[in-house]
Structures are given as structure tokens and as C-alpha cells.
Amino acid sequence: MSQLFPTIYVSFDGFQRRQLKQDLLRAFNQSILNKLGFKLKYSPRTVVDFGTPDTQQAGELCRQSALFVALLEEQAGHGSRQQMLHSELGFALPEVGTHVLLLSDAKEPDIPASLGRMSEHHDGHIVHLTDEDIATVIVAEMATALTANIPHATLEVLSADYSVCGYQLEEPIEENSANAALMAELVVPQEPVGHPSPDLANLHQHQEWALHSIRLGNETGAMASIKRSLELYDSDLMGNYWRCRLLSAIAEKDSEFTELVKRASLVITSIEHLEVDANALIAECHFYVSQGYAGLKQLEQSIQALEQALPLATNVAYLHQIALRTMQQLAQQQLSPERLDPALLRAKSAFISMLQGSLIGYQLSTQQLLMKTPKDKLDIVILGVKQDVMGSLRQLYQFEAQLRAQCVDWEIIVPAPVASELGADTMAKPIWNLVHIGQHSATMQLTLIQLLSQHLNQIDRQAHQSEVDISVIEQQQQVLGTAIRDVQFEYQEACKARKLGWLGITITAILMSIVGSGFWWLPLPHSALIGLLSGGIVAFALLAVLLTKQYGRLDAVDQRCRALDSEYALADDDLPEPRAQEGWFDRLSVRRDKLGDKCRLLQQKAKLLRSNIESKITTLATVHVSFSDITLSALGGIFNAWQPASLSTNVVCKVNNGGALTLTDSLELQLLKDSEVNAPQYILVSHDASDNISQVYFDQSPNPAHCKQLHLLQGAANNEQVFETIHVPMLNTDAPVMLQKWCVEEGDDVQAEQLIAELQSEDIVIPLLATKSGKVNRQLAPEGDDLISDQAVLELQVS
Numbered sequence: 001m002s003q004l005f006p007t008i009y010v011s012f013d014g015f016q017r018r019q020l021k022q023d024l025l026r027a028f029n030q031s032i033l034n035k036l037g038f039k040l041k042y043s044p045r046t047v048v049d050f051g052t053p054d055t056q057q058a059g060e061l062c063r064q065s066a067l068f069v070a071l072l073e074e075q076a077g078h079g080s081r082q083q084m085l086h087s088e089l090g091f092a093l094p095e096v097g098t099h100v101l102l103l104s105d106a107k108e109p110d111i112p113a114s115l116g117r118m119s120e121h122h123d124g125h126i127v128h129l130t131d132e133d134i135a136t137v138i139v140a141e142m143a144t145a146l147t148a149n150i151p152h153a154t155l156e157v158l159s160a161d162y163s164v165c166g167y168q169l170e171e172p173i174e175e176n177s178a179n180a181a182l183m184a185e186l187v188v189p190q191e192p193v194g195h196p197s198p199d200l201a202n203l204h205q206h207q208e209w210a211l212h213s214i215r216l217g218n219e220t221g222a223m224a225s226i227k228r229s230l231e232l233y234d235s236d237l238m239g240n241y242w243r244c245r246l247l248s249a250i251a252e253k254d255s256e257f258t259e260l261v262k263r264a265s266l267v268i269t270s271i272e273h274l275e276v277d278a279n280a281l282i283a284e285c286h287f288y289v290s291q292g293y294a295g296l297k298q299l300e301q302s303i304q305a306l307e308q309a310l311p312l313a314t315n316v317a318y319l320h321q322i323a324l325r326t327m328q329q330l331a332q333q334q335l336s337p338e339r340l341d342p343a344l345l346r347a348k349s350a351f352i353s354m355l356q357g358s359l360i361g362y363q364l365s366t367q368q369l370l371m372k373t374p375k376d377k378l379d380i381v382i383l384g385v386k387q388d389v390m391g392s393l394r395q396l397y398q399f400e401a402q403l404r405a406q407c408v409d410w411e412i413i414v415p416a417p418v419a420s421e422l423g424a425d426t427m428a429k430p431i432w433n434l435v436h437i438g439q440h441s442a443t444m445q446l447t448l449i450q451l452l453s454q455h456l457n458q459i460d461r462q463a464h465q466s467e468v469d470i471s472v473i474e475q476q477q478q479v480l481g482t483a484i485r486d487v488q489f490e491y492q493e494a495c496k497a498r499k500l501g502w503l504g505i506t507i508t509a510i511l512m513s514i515v516g517s518g519f520w521w522l523p524l525p526h527s528a529l530i531g532l533l534s535g536g537i538v539a540f541a542l543l544a545v546l547l548t549k550q551y552g553r554l555d556a557v558d559q560r561c562r563a564l565d566s567e568y569a570l571a572d573d574d575l576p577e578p579r580a581q582e583g584w585f586d587r588l589s590v591r592r593d594k595l596g597d598k599c600r601l602l603q604q605k606a607k608l609l610r611s612n613i614e615s616k617i618t619t620l621a622t623v624h625v626s627f628s629d630i631t632l633s634a635l636g637g638i639f640n641a642w643q644p645a646s647l648s649t650n651v652v653c654k655v656n657n658g659g660a661l662t663l664t665d666s667l668e669l670q671l672l673k674d675s676e677v678n679a680p681q682y683i684l685v686s687h688d689a690s691d692n693i694s695q696v697y698f699d700q701s702p703n704p705a706h707c708k709q710l711h712l713l714q715g716a717a718n719n720e721q722v723f724e725t726i727h728v729p730m731l732n733t734d735a736p737v738m739l740q741k742w743c744v745e746e747g748d749d750v751q752a753e754q755l756i757a758e759l760q761s762e763d764i765v766i767p768l769l770a771t772k773s774g775k776v777n778r779q780l781a782p783e784g785d786d787l788i789s790d791q792a793v794l795e796l797q798v799s
Contacts, residue, residue, distance in 0.1 A: 003064065003429060003430040004037075004366070004370070004379070004430060005037035005038060005039055005363075005366070005367070005430055005432075006037070006038055006065070006066035006430045006432035006433060007038065007039045007040070007041045007064060007065045007066060007430075008033070008038055008039070008066065008069060009043065009061050009065035009067070009069065009088075009092070010024065010041070010042050010043065010069045010071075011042075011043035011046070011068070011071070011085055011088050012043070012045065012046055012070070012071035012073075013071075013073055014045060014046040014047050015081070016073055020046075020071075020134070020135060021042065023134075024040070024138060024139065025040065026135065027133075027136045027139040028040055028142075031140075031142075032143055033139070033142060033143055033146065036147075036360060036363040036364060036367065037363050037366060037367040037370075038066070038146075041061050041065065043058060043084065043085075043088060044084060045081050045084050045085065055084070058084070058091070059087070059091040062092040062095065062098070063092070063425070064425070064429055065092070065098055066097070066098065066099065066430070066432050066436070067100075067142060067145060068088070068093075068099070068100045068101065069138065069141075069142060070088070070089065071104065071105075072102060072103070072109035073104070073106060073109060074106030074107075074108065074109055096436075096437050096440050097429065097433040097436045097437040097440065098433070099145055099146070099436075101127065101141060101142065101145050102126045102127065103126070103127050103129055103138060103141060104126050104127075104128060105129040105130070105134055107128075109126065127141055147360060150358065150359050150360050152358075153316045153357065153360045153361030153364065154316070154317060154364075155320045155364050155365060155368065156317060157284065157287050157317045157318065157321065186237065186238055186241050186242075202228075202232055203229050203236065206225045206226070206228045206229035207225075207229055209221070209225040210222045210225035210226045210229065210239075210242060211242075213225060214242065222246060223243075223246050226239050226242050226243050226246070230243065235266065237267065240263045240266050240267050240270070241267050243259075243263050244260060244263050244264045244267060244285065245288075247260040247263070247292075248260060248288050248291050251291075251292075251295055252295075254295070254296060256295075257292045257294075257295030257296045258296065260288055260291060260292035260295070261288075261289050261292035261293060261296075263288075264285045264286070264288035264289045264292065265289060267288075268282055268285045268289075271285075279312035279313060280312065280313045282309075282312050283309035283310075283312035283313035283315075283318065284309075284313075286305045286306065286309035286312070287305075287306065287309055287318065287321065289302075290302040290303070290306045290309070290325070293305060294325060294328075299325050299326075299328055299332075300329070302325050303325045303326060303329070303346070306318055306321050306322045306325065307322065310322075315357075316354055316357045316358050316364075316365070317361075319350055319353050319354045319357060319361070319365070320354065320361070320364075320368070320369075322346075322350040323350040323351055323369060324368075324369060324372065324373070326343055326346050326347035327347060327373035327377060327378065328373065329343045329347075330343050330344065330347060330373075330380075330381070331373055331374050331377055344380065344384065347381045348381055348385055348388070351366075351381060351382070351385045352385060352636065352638075353636070355385070355431070355435065355636075355638045356635065359432065359638075362431065363432065366378075366382070382431065385431060386431065386434065388635060389431065389434045389635065389638075390422070390426065390427060392634040392635050392639070393422060393438050393441070395630050396438055396441040396442065396445070396631055396634060396639065397422060397441060399445065399626060399627075399630045400444055400445050402626075403445055403449065403452070403623070404448065406619065407448060407452060410452065410455050412455055414448065414451070435638055438634070438638070439639050439640075441631075441639070442639045445631055446627075449623060449624075449627060452623065456613065456620055459609055459612055459616070460609075460613055462609055463610050463613065466602045466603075466605050466606040466609065467606050469602050470599055470602045470603055470606065473595050473598055473599045473602065474599055476568065476595055477595040477599065480568055480588065480591060480592045483560075483564055484564075484585060484588050484589060484592065487557050487560050487561055487564070487588075488585055490553065490556075490557050491554065491557045493553075494550050494554045494557065495550075495554070497549075497553070498550040498551065498554070501543055501546050501547035501550055502547065504543040504546075505540060505544065505547065508536055512533060512536035512537070554581070557581070558581060558584070561581070561584035561588060564588055565587060565588060568588075568591045568592075568595065569591070570591070570594055570598075575587055724771060724772050724774065724798050725795055726756070726768070726770065726792070726793060726794040726795075726796060727791060727793065728768070728787045728788065728790060728791045728793060729766065729789070730789050730790060731761070731789050735761070735762060736786040736787060736788055737759045737760060737761045737787050738759065738761075738784065738785070738786055738787070739757060739759060739781055739782070739783055739784065739786075739793065740758045740760040740765065740783070742756070742757050742783055743755050743756050744756045744757075744776050745776065746776050746777070746779055747775065747776060748775070748776045749774070749775050749799075750773065750774065750775070750776060751773050752770055752773045753769050753770065755768070756768055756769065756770050757793065757794070759787065768793070770796065772796065772798050773798070773799050774796045774797050774798040774799045775797045775799065776795075776796060776797075777797045778794070778795040779793070779794055779795075780794060780795060781793045
């Protein structure tokens, strides 16, 4: 059986909280959730006499609910009650479209290890309650969980205080308002100018009396004064406007409904002649025309008047009025779900438009229409809406599967989702659940697109880094080549100078030996020979200094070669150290050639990466367009779950927000200039507390919660891991034992029969051994605690 309204499944221990069920019902009946049509369903655990529950029926209720609420106690109840809670969470947590709310008023609620892993795996957390009126707080948490991110909506076209476009009679008209003059003419009687005629003075007096009666809530007196003012001047804008407002509230006769149509049409004409921007006021008058036609049983004209109001003031309230009139029209006809009646299509279109405007508005409207229209006709319309929603959901799931396949094709690890297709019982769920299923899929698609874009970013960054490395290596190669030429030239010059130095020393030594021996045979005075010998010694010393400098130059060349060799050494270098200086030049030349080889390899890598990007950028652009056509445009965007943010399709410059990842400039230009696919950039436009708009390209870092739901954080492995709980052994005494010492820490690997802790009883030390091999996942008791028999003390992940 298809559900018309969403349900809330509540699970708590009825034995420990016997009064809570009645208190919850009282608080719920006074909440917004009751006005929205939500229904409370209770777990078998809430019954004091628990008995044997129907687990299958409870599971069905959990899966069909919009919200699962579990109240955790400080002390676990009976084992069967805890097992029932475990089963319920096992049904609710994996169910797409069912929100899970875990509550507790205890400081440290008792959470079984398996239950904790299950909720953590699905990103669940416990909300702690502090208020004494726990039922009221629970209902408030329910309302927050269900409606916090949904825009508020109202079905009231007119407020009870007779306000005009937000201006109350007691408030002054803002002079800078674009319609200040028009507002003043509607709510402030105009003083006669000069010497007014008696009729003009009477008109002014009746206007004042009418507005004074309206302030007092005297509708009869206001109607009488307005009637007299219209007898004096039938086209008076103020009189006609307030006559319409009052007639819309009290009209019962055909003549009054006819007058309502006439005077509302006259007000519309009068405002249009003023050439002011008063769309909201004109839409309000179209509503009066619609009310008049509805009173005259002319529903088609009533609907047409409302459709004229919609472009002027898009409001869920006007859509609700259209749905009401179309449902009244349907009530007069014989319909079946298979018949494509125009009135049925119009009603379905009105309901879908309300879904596009606000899910809360849709719920409020459905709740009111159930009281004003036949339920069988409403069921037919809702069935038609569900069929359209289900059709869009199937398209969303197909596109999500394509995105996952694309991720796999790009070697992005994305395991299969919990539900790869819509279940057979999905059609039986209420619209509220179906919309949230679609929003979940849309959010997953956005995360997958983020991962695809991030993958493309990584390739682009790798290519860019390779290009930077190529530039650096080319520069290094150039610098090394220049350095090799410089040291070779320096080496050659030093070698030449060294040869000349040795030649000079040799010649000087020969000459000095000749002069030294010339004391006996040269025909020169001794003083001349001493002078020649002294000059030779000086020359010899100078040549020796010059020769030393050349050897210093050669040592500098050697040190420079070694420094260059060390600076440009490669990781895979296995060249032997040369024995001669010329070998260093060959060694450096090999270094330069290896840098050239490395540069060519990087060029090939960068070329391959750029080629990979070129082939993938078109795919990414196609994904963008498909995301717009399939997901964002589905039924007018009812699955866009980014609230209070809105999604814009304008092509704008990207703006980094808090270091968020964006497509690089080269990728962005390539995406925008793609000649085959027109790919818009989608940005998330969010409003902060100061109403400043920040624009974030949707390739920001994927939300960790979404990644967790995608099982990218290894959460999926938890379902396949086996955990063993180690307990205190059964003792022959009722006296507690103390946990004296832990012999292992969390994260340690242990073997079967390994000592993991020591327990101290009154007279002996009891060893606690591991039952199986594995890893210590969690210690459940600190050292020094008193333990009882069979108490769980350690959780072991079995290997």
C-alpha cells in the first residue's frame, strides 16, 4: 500500500520509560511535524510486555520511514530488546532516504561494540539531550533533523492582520519604497485639498472610518463604510481594494462573488494604469478574482486567474490554490490513474511545482488538501506525481552508475553502492522519501564528479610538474655544458702556463749553472757575474711562484670538477672515479648526456599526460552537461539538495575558497573552449551570515562524509571484519576481580593463547588469554576497574 505521508519510526525501551510514549504523542501533536502530516510509528521495544516481536514487520517500517529515532539508555535493557534495536538499525542505516537520529540523555550511553561500528560506518553520531522535558526535546530534534535544510513555506496568501505586501496599518510607509505612493493611497486616507466639495469630504470621512474599523477587527463596520465610499466614487482604489479583501473573507452569495471578481479586476486595471512595479499586489488581486470565480463554481476561470498570478509572485501559496481548485475540479469528474485527463495533468503539474518550490510547502498543501478534497482523487494525483518522480529517479541512478563506471575506467577506486538500483518497494514510499533518495543520488553524483575532476587535476599537475622539471633540467644541462667548457679552458690554460713555467725554470737553472762556473773561465768581472747570478736567482724564484700558482689553478679545476660531479650526480649513477684529470671532463660529459636523456624521457611523459588530458577533458565536459540535463534539471530541480546554497549554471571566473581545489587554468580554458561540447561551469553559491556571496567551483575537495558513504575511507572493510569479544572467565565466587594490568595496547597484534591482561582476585592472580589471533581493536575497561564474571573487557579483530 502506497504511503501518502512520511513516517517517523521511534525506538526506545518501553520498560524503562513507561510514560514516554504518551509524552511524545503530546509534544508531537503540537509540533510542525504534525502540521506537515508526519505519522509516528513505534518499535515493538516501546511495549512494556515485549513478547516476541515481528522483526520482518519492524524492518519494513524502518525502511519505509523518513526518520529513524533511537533513544539509547545508560544501562542496556534485556538482551532481546537490545537485539531488536540492533536489528532495527541494521534495517534503517543502509536505507537510502531514511535519516537516522541517535539520542541519549545519559552521559555515557551503553552502546554495544557492533552497534557502534555500524553507526560509525554510516557516519552516525549520538545527540546528547540535557533538558528535563525529554519528550519535547526529542520532538525538537526530530524537526531539526527533518526540516533544518529545507526552505520555510506558508500557504497563506493573506495574513490575518490585513497587511499589504508586508506593510501593516500600524507601521509607517517607507518614503524610499518604490511603491510608497501606492501604499499610502491604499492604507492612508488622502486629505482633501483646497475647498473640497461635501461629497469629497464624505468620501474621506468614510475611508477613515473604514480603516479604523479594520484596525478594530470590525468587518461589518468596515464593509458599511467602504460601501458608502464606493457609492460616492465607484472607482476609488482604496475602497475597491479593501472591499475585495473583506469580500474574500466573508462572501457567501453569488452576487458577492460576482462583485469580488468585478472589483478585483478594477483594482488590477487601476494599478496597471499607474505604471508602477506592484507585481505582488496585482498577484493578490488575481487571487481575489480566483476566489470570486471559485465561489461561482467556475473553476476553470478560477484556475486561469491563479495562473496569471504565478509569474508575478511565485509562491507556494498560489500553487496550493491551483492544486485546490484543480482537485475540486477533479472531484466533479470520474477519473482513473490510466486516464490522461487535462485536469489531472494540471493538478499533477501543480503538485510538482510545489515540490520544486518547497518540500515543506508540498507537505502542508497535501495535508490541507486531504481535509478539503476526496482522498481517492488525491491518491490518483499523488500516484501520478510518484510515477514522474520514480522516472526521474531511475534516470539519476542510471547516470550515477555511469559516473561510477567512468571512475573505474579512470582507475579511481569506487566500490559498488549499497543500492545500485531502486528496490521493488520504493514506489510504496511517500514523496518525502523519494525526494531524499534523489537528493542522495545527486549528492553522490556531485562527489563522483569532484573525484573525476580531481583526478584530471592530478594528471594536469603531474604534466605541469614534468614540464617544470624539463625546464629545470634543460637549464641544468645548459649550465653544466657551459661549466664543462669553462673548466676545460681553465685546465688547458693552466697546463700551458705550467709547461712554460717548467721551461723557464729549466733555462734559468742552466744559465745560473753557466754563470756559476764562469768565475773561472768567463772574461767578466766578478761583480758582473755576481749580478747575473743574483738576477738568475730572482728569476728562478719568480718562475717557481708562477709554477705554484698554476698547480693551484689545476687543483681548483679538480675541485670544480668534483663539485660539478657531486651537484649533477643521478640516483642511479654507478660511474667509476677517474684516475686522470681528463677523465673528469669525460665523466661530466656523461652527466650532461644523462640529463639530456632524462629530459627526453620527461618530455615523452609530459606529452603522454597531455594527450591523456585531451582525451579526458571532453569526457569531463560531457559529464558536466549530462549532470545539468539529467540531475539538476530533473523535474525542475527538486533533487538539488544544496541548501541554503543554490546551484547556478552561469559561466563565471573560478574563485578559490579557503584553499579549495579548482581546475587549473589550462584545464579550465580547455574546458570552456571545447568545440564539441558546450560545457557550463557549475558553481555552488552559498550565503553566509553577512549575506556575502562566495562562489566555489564544484571541484572543491570532496566532502569527507560523502567519501565515507562511498566507502573510500576503507569503511566497507568493516562489514567483512570479524570481531571477537574477550570476557572475564567464570569464577566460583561472587566477589569482583580487579584488572591489575594490561599486557597489550590497542593496535597490537596478538596470537592465540597469548597473555593480554592480569586479573587480581582476593588471593591469586588470574591470567587472561587471547582466544584467537588478531589485532586489539579496543580495550573496554581501564586498569584498576573491578570486574564481574563474564564481563567484556577487550574487543579483538580476528585475523
